[in-house]
Amino acid sequence: MIFLDPFFLCIVSILALAILGLPIGLSMIAGSILYLFMSGLDMGIAAEQFLNRMYSNYIILAVPLFILAAEFMNTGSLSDRLLAWCNAVVGRFRGGLAQVNVLQSMVFAGMSGSAIADAAGTGKMIYSLMTRDGKYPASFAAALTASSAVIGPIIPPSIPMVLYALVSDASIGYLFLGGIVPGAIMGVSLAIIVYFKARTNDFPVEDPVPLRELPRITWTSLPALMMPVVLLFCIYSGITTPTEAAAVAAAYALIISIVLYRSISLKSFYRSLVTSSKTTVSIGMLIAGALVLNYVVTVENIPATLSVILTEWNLDPVAFLIFVNVVLLLLGCMLEGTAIILIIVPVLVPSAAALGIDLVHFGVVVVINVMIGLITPPYGMLLFVMQSISRAKLRHIVGDTLPFLGALLVALMLFTFVPDTVLWLPRMFGYQG
Amino acid sequence: MSGLLRIGRWLAARAENILALMLGAMFALFILQIVFRYGLRMQSGWAYELSAVLWVWIVLFGTTFVLRSRDDVRLDIIYSAVSSRTRRIMTVITAVALVALFGLALPAIIDYVLFMKVEKTAYLKFRYDYVYSIFIVFTVVTMARYIWRAGVAVWGKQADDEIEGPAK
Amino acid sequence: QDAPTLRFSAVFSDQDIRAGMMGQFADAVRDIATIEPYYGGTLFRQGTELVALQRGNLEMGNIAPQDISNQIPEWSLLTSAYLFRDAEHLRAFFESEVGEEFKQMAEDQLGIHILGPTYFGARQVGLRIDKEIQTPADMEGVRLRMPGGDAWQFLGSAIGANPTPMDYAEVYTGLQTGAIDGQDNPLPNVQNMKFYEVMDQIVLTSHLIGYDLLVISSDAWNAMSAEDQEAFQAAASEAINWSQAEHIAMEEQLIGEFEAAGLKIYEPDQDAFRAYAQEQYLNSDISASWPEGALEAINAL
Ligand code: NA
Ligand code: NA
Numbered sequence: 001m002i003f004l005d006p007f008f009l010c011i012v013s014i015l016a017l018a019i020l021g022l023p024i025g026l027s028m029i030a031g032s033i034l035y036l037f038m039s040g041l042d043m044g045i046a047a048e049q050f051l052n053r054m055y056s057n058y059i060i061l062a063v064p065l066f067i068l069a070a071e072f073m074n075t076g077s078l079s080d081r082l083l084a085w086c087n088a089v090v091g092r093f094r095g096g097l098a099q100v101n102v103l104q105s106m107v108f109a110g111m112s113g114s115a116i117a118d119a120a121g122t123g124k125m126i127y128s129l130m131t132r133d134g135k136y137p138a139s140f141a142a143a144l145t146a147s148s149a150v151i152g153p154i155i156p157p158s159i160p161m162v163l164y165a166l167v168s169d170a171s172i173g174y175l176f177l178g179g180i181v182p183g184a185i186m187g188v189s190l191a192i193i194v195y196f197k198a199r200t201n202d203f204p205v206e207d208p209v210p211l212r213e214l215p216r217i218t219w220t221s222l223p224a225l226m227m228p229v230v231l232l233f234c235i236y237s238g239i240t241t242p243t244e245a246a247a248v249a250a251a252y253a254l255i256i257s258i259v260l261y262r263s264i265s266l267k268s269f270y271r272s273l274v275t276s277s278k279t280t281v282s283i284g285m286l287i288a289g290a291l292v293l294n295y296v297v298t299v300e301n302i303p304a305t306l307s308v309i310l311t312e313w314n315l316d317p318v319a320f321l322i323f324v325n326v327v328l329l330l331l332g333c334m335l336e337g338t339a340i341i342l343i344i345v346p347v348l349v350p351s352a353a354a355l356g357i358d359l360v361h362f363g364v365v366v367v368i369n370v371m372i373g374l375i376t377p378p379y380g381m382l383l384f385v386m387q388s389i390s391r392a393k394l395r396h397i398v399g400d401t402l403p404f405l406g407a408l409l410v411a412l413m414l415f416t417f418v419p420d421t422v423l424w425l426p427r428m429f430g431y432q433g
Numbered sequence: 434m435s436g437l438l439r440i441g442r443w444l445a446a447r448a449e450n451i452l453a454l455m456l457g458a459m460f461a462l463f464i465l466q467i468v469f470r471y472g473l474r475m476q477s478g479w480a481y482e483l484s485a486v487l488w489v490w491i492v493l494f495g496t497t498f499v500l501r502s503r504d505d506v507r508l509d510i511i512y513s514a515v516s517s518r519t520r521r522i523m524t525v526i527t528a529v530a531l532v533a534l535f536g537l538a539l540p541a542i543i544d545y546v547l548f549m550k551v552e553k554t555a556y557l558k559f560r561y562d563y564v565y566s567i568f569i570v571f572t573v574v575t576m577a578r579y580i581w582r583a584g585v586a587v588w589g590k591q592a593d594d595e596i597e598g599p600a601k
Numbered sequence: 602q603d604a605p606t607l608r609f610s611a612v613f614s615d616q617d618i619r620a621g622m623m624g625q626f627a628d629a630v631r632d633i634a635t636i637e638p639y640y641g642g643t644l645f646r647q648g649t650e651l652v653a654l655q656r657g658n659l660e661m662g663n664i665a666p667q668d669i670s671n672q673i674p675e676w677s678l679l680t681s682a683y684l685f686r687d688a689e690h691l692r693a694f695f696e697s698e699v700g701e702e703f704k705q706m707a708e709d710q711l712g713i714h715i716l717g718p719t720y721f722g723a724r725q726v727g728l729r730i731d732k733e734i735q736t737p738a739d740m741e742g743v744r745l746r747m748p749g750g751d752a753w754q755f756l757g758s759a760i761g762a763n764p765t766p767m768d769y770a771e772v773y774t775g776l777q778t779g780a781i782d783g784q785d786n787p788l789p790n791v792q793n794m795k796f797y798e799v800m801d802q803i804v805l806t807s808h809l810i811g812y813d814l815l816v817i818s819s820d821a822w823n824a825m826s827a828e829d830q831e832a833f834q835a836a837a838s839e840a841i842n843w844s845q846a847e848h849i850a851m852e853e854q855l856i857g858e859f860e861a862a863g864l865k866i867y868e869p870d871q872d873a874f875r876a877y878a879q880e881q882y883l884n885s886d887i888s889a890s891w892p893e894g895a896l897e898a899i900n901a902l
Contacts, residue, residue, distance in 0.1 A: 017527055019512075044656070047545050048649070054492065058770075239467075246463075274452070299644070554670055556750065
């Protein structure tokens with residue numbers, strides 16, 4: 001009787017509790033307790049797995065530190081400087097503000113660890129610039145802001161890549177490097193769509209910032225622009241581990257804000273700590289819930305079983321990657337990104353490794369996949385964020401997102417079939433694989 | 434009653450102070466660690482160990498005493514779309530399930546945490562039952578909170594987005 | 602009565618020689634018990650298996666002696682530098698009278714029954730700098746990565762180095778970029794993690810004979826008939842013999858491979874290292890908990 005099977009009931013209860021509005025982390029813990037109870041196992045395992053796996057994971061500590069870094073960026077006006085710089089560079093073209101939106105995401109991508117932070121932080125600012133005086137339709141501005149925010153976690157730093165490293169043991173450093181070229185390609189592909197949209201819809205041009213102003217604006221925003229370089233330098237010169245580099249990023253943003261921009265007070269510093277600690281707590285619970293559930297998945301031998309099934313299907317690596325892409329995009333319509341990386345991906349990693357797929361390549365493809373899932377209806381976290389900011393109808397936002405979604409999917413295909421697009425840069429830095 | 438409410442607010446504000454302080458301390462410890470290791474060439478395993486303890490405490494303390502309903506990561510597609518009456522029913526169902534399951538596991542959870550007195554952390558020699566004790570607090574207070582939420586959903590008058598536990 | 606299922610958890614991967622050992626063992630005891638292996642720390646994280654065994658959430662494990670010494674301070678003797686000379690000496694100890702005493706402590710205090718030590722290679726110092734190392738004095742100022750925790754850090758200073766904790770996964774980049782001058786691991790790990798690509802030399806210090814303990818919970822052990830226990834132990838010893846021989850052969854082969862890859866490999870003054878290390882231990886608090894006469898008994902074996 002499958003209906004009395006503990007694993008089946010565990011999954012059903014998690015889904016039911018989550019849909020009925022219980023926070024996802026708590027749902028996973030509660031469902032796992034149900035499994036332990038029904039299987040006659042020690043229910044103290046729920047505490048054991050939560051505590052030991054949270055306590056002894058070194059790289060997981062990068063998560064709160066990257067959240068803190070992004071918060072300091074916003075509080076300390078580094079984000080404003082970057083926006084001003086983007087406007088000075090591409091504002092002069094037709095659909096200029098829309099291009100600024102894309103460029104801003106690519107640059108800000110280098111700072112923030114998460115897509116949600118990008119959309120809700122600087123994304124919100126540029127969204128209001130775009131829709132002021134009715135320059136752009138609200139749904140288009142919202143769609144573009146959501147789509148460009150997808151790039152955030154592809155270009156380092158990236159919380160999703162930290163989580164992937166956690167479940168796959170791939171090197172964070174090489175994952176970060178592997179995301180740079182794909183992130184740039186994705187930005188360009190969005191810019192191309194904007195270019196054509198701007199011509200057909202006759203989008204406005206911004207008052208051009210005089211070119212002679214450009215060096216000065218670049219100079220004042222240089223410290224902000226240098227942040228990703230500083231971060232990557234710390235990691236690759238061996239000054240710090242990737243986890244410590246997250247702390248350096250936060251310290252860098254803080255110091256620049258205090259010393260150069262004088263834009264952070266003791267009070268706003270404290271507010272940043274409060275805001276980022278809350279974000280840390282909610283993401284932390286999600287991670288912990290997934291780690292507890294992972295025990296259940298291991299006891300049930302799910303990864304091995306799936307690996308056997310996939311072997312029987314006799315998939316070659318390319319077919320396997322297509323299969324993974326389709327599955328993750330479908331899941332992305334229904335699930336939240338962090339949960340996918342922490343629960344579904346560990347099940348796929350052994351199969352990928354067995355097929356000889358490079359785990360850095362696999363990781364970058366998976367993270368891009370999951371991030372695109374944030375803008376695929378019906379469940380797209382970025383779509384919801386932009387809906388709550390814009391108050392436009394969700395179906396209008398979805399409609400305007402489709403061309404961008406298409407462009408990102410084409411890019412995803414490229415990275416899937418041409419591993420060199422991902423692996424070229426890591427190999428330049430000595431990656432053997 | 435208003436006196437009780439004031440004490441509650443005061444406690445909530447202090448809990449927020451503590452949470453922010455813990456994150457600040459964790460950040461400072463990391464910076465210290467980098468300075469120690471690469472600047473002074475001294476070992477600082479204890480700093481790393483303390484930040485790992487803080488990380489566990491930030492998540493459990495924060496979720497128990499600081500996070501409000503709206504800060505949580507949830508699938509609110511249905512939850513936010515249904516009528517207030519339906520939402521109250523959903524709240525009661527999830528609260529009953531959560532309290533029942535946590536209550537079922539509570540003895541085993543306490544047993545595990547107390548058992549960990551046999552081990553100590555590698556550098557600072559903290560007893561693990563102390564380090565992990567926050568999990569018992571989390572389990573008990575979360576149960577209390579959800580009992581409260583269910584009560585408010587059944588008998589309460591306030592808008593359901595604001596249904597929150599007493600410690601908030 | 603059906604054969605019981607024994608859950609086994611270990612940190613090593615399913616590609617490891619020791620996974621082969623477990624496969625062989627599981628086959629041999631098929632009629633007595635069903636072994637259910639979980640590799641790569643997927644069921645219980647490294648260092649948490651012992652508590653899982655004690656709490657009945659696991660029946661078998663591959664436990665580090667360092668984890669046992671966390672709960673039984675006397676056991677810290679068995680984790681000290683230059684205690685065992687080689688795998689043979691290690692095996693002889695666990696079959697000796699003094700070895701029985703240590704096993705009995707684990708049985709009485711932790712409720713685990715030790716089937717035998719699983720050798721995985723002697724720890725050797727690998728350096729990215731080309732300084733010649735003959736005595737502990739030559740190790741002065743060398744930033745040697747050691748596993749985290751006081752006990753491991755002490756081991757590093759007991760061979761004269763300046764120990765630095767670093768996550769195992771970070772060691773490759775640490776060596777590449779010079780954040781550390783070296784690491785100490787058995788040669789099979791050096792190959793697994795490709796450390797040799799970013800090292801200049803290997804100093805064959807053999808400062809610690811690397812081993813874990815194949816254990817079964819006393820509850821599961823005592824549930825077996827005396828006859829089954831005997832067969833179980835015999836199968837374990839045989840599998841351990843095989844794994845040990847494989848590791849020793851591999852170490853010899855790897856020395857050749859690393860030399861061919863251009864690494865300088867040589868043996869330092871082992872006696873100088875041994876004398877220095879044992880003195881460090883005896884002068885520290887750690888040795889206060891060592892059972893009277895045990896060190897001498899082991900040296901005499
Ligand atoms: Na954007
Ligand atoms: Na990023």
